[in-house]
Amino acid sequence: MASDLSTAAIRAEAPRAKAGGGAAAVPCHVALIMDGNGRWAKARGLPRVAGHHAGAKAVRRCIEAAIDSGIEWLTLYAFSSENWRRPAAEVTDLTTLLRQYLRSELKELGENGVRFRVIGERGRFSPELRAEFDRAERHTADNRRLNLTIALSYGGRTDILAAARDVARAAKAGEIDPETLDEDGFCRFLSTSAMPDPDLLIRTSGEQRLSNFLLWECAYAELVFLDVLWPDFCAQDLTVALAEFGRRERRYGANVD
Ligand code: IPE
Ligand code: IPE
Numbered sequence: 384m385a386s387d388l389s390t391a392a393i394r395a396e397a398p399r400a401k402a403g404g405g406a407a408a409v410p411c412h413v414a415l416i417m418d419g420n421g422r423w424a425k426a427r428g429l430p431r432v433a434g435h436h437a438g439a440k441a442v443r444r445c446i447e448a449a450i451d452s453g454i455e456w457l458t459l460y461a462f463s464s465e466n467w468r469r470p471a472a473e474v475t476d477l478t479t480l481l482r483q484y485l486r487s488e489l490k491e492l493g494e495n496g497v498r499f500r501v502i503g504e505r506g507r508f509s510p511e512l513r514a515e516f517d518r519a520e521r522h523t524a525d526n527r528r529l530n531l532t533i534a535l536s537y538g539g540r541t542d543i544l545a546a547a548r549d550v551a552r553a554a555k556a557g558e559i560d561p562e563t564l565d566e567d568g569f570c571r572f573l574s575t576s577a578m579p580d581p582d583l584l585i586r587t588s589g590e591q592r593l594s595n596f597l598l599w600e601c602a603y604a605e606l607v608f609l610d611v612l613w614p615d616f617c618a619q620d621l622t623v624a625l626a627e628f629g630r631r632e633r634r635y636g637a638n639v640d
């Protein structure tokens with residue numbers, strides 16, 4: 384359901400990334416599709432779970448690099464709505480790893496000033512894991528250095544559909560007027576209502592698709608596809624993506640030269 388934060392207010396407040404002005408531009412919000420764990424493991428003759436373990440270590444490097452780069456919002460796609468279709472053993476490996484990650488990293492996240500949030504269909508995870516999500520969110524709620532959001536059982540279409548349902552209910556209850564509902568009014572109902580739109584979307588592993596990630600929110604994100612497999616991701620890869628972002632000219636449909 385919608386947060387009580389006004390999306391319009393957050394967007395107005397969030398410092399806008401200034402790309403096009405040189406390689407020094409830092410995006411306010413980076414969204415990242417962490418892909419390639421399976422291929423990384425396969426290339427080494429290891430089981431897929433080994434790739435996911437190595438991927439969890441890359442998450443730590445990525446967070447540190449994001450903090451060092453001055454990024455304020457980092458959203459990581461860790462498990463899609465569609466990933467439930469994977470073999471049950473892999474899903475169990477992933478949820479087990481997630482629980483271990485939250486337990487082992489929470490202290491460090493707190494010390495590094497990271498505010499942790501989860502978006503996605505929490506109800507599909509076990510009560511124990513949901514309790515871990517809540518604990519991590521509560522524990523880091525006052526941190527301001529980096530807003531880290533992990534997308535878990537997240538799907539852009541599902542999120543938009545849930546928002547549309549909530550909008551319809553609110554209209555039926557007379558709480559909103561469909562005739563005056565605008566984009567800012569609508570996105571208050573999305574699970575991402577507390578964050579500014581991504582300025583930069585990075586996908587690793589060489590695949591060039593969104594795979595149902597932040598479909599509404601990435602309307603004007605700059606897309607950067609890296610050939611590195613996620614477990615190999617390091618600070619230098621983020622630097623490369625940021626430099627590419629700095630070379631882009633963002634027009635939002637308005638510029639006529
Ligand atoms: C990304 O790596 C992690 C998840 C989607 C959970 P993959 O598991 O998709 O790795 P590849 O794409 O098969 O190499
Ligand atoms: C997207 O990767 C989801 C995550 C990285 C969490 P997938 O590997 O699941 O996407 P497809 O199947 O290649 O599109």
Ligand code: MG
Nearest residue numbers: 418419420421
């Ligand atoms: Mg993949």
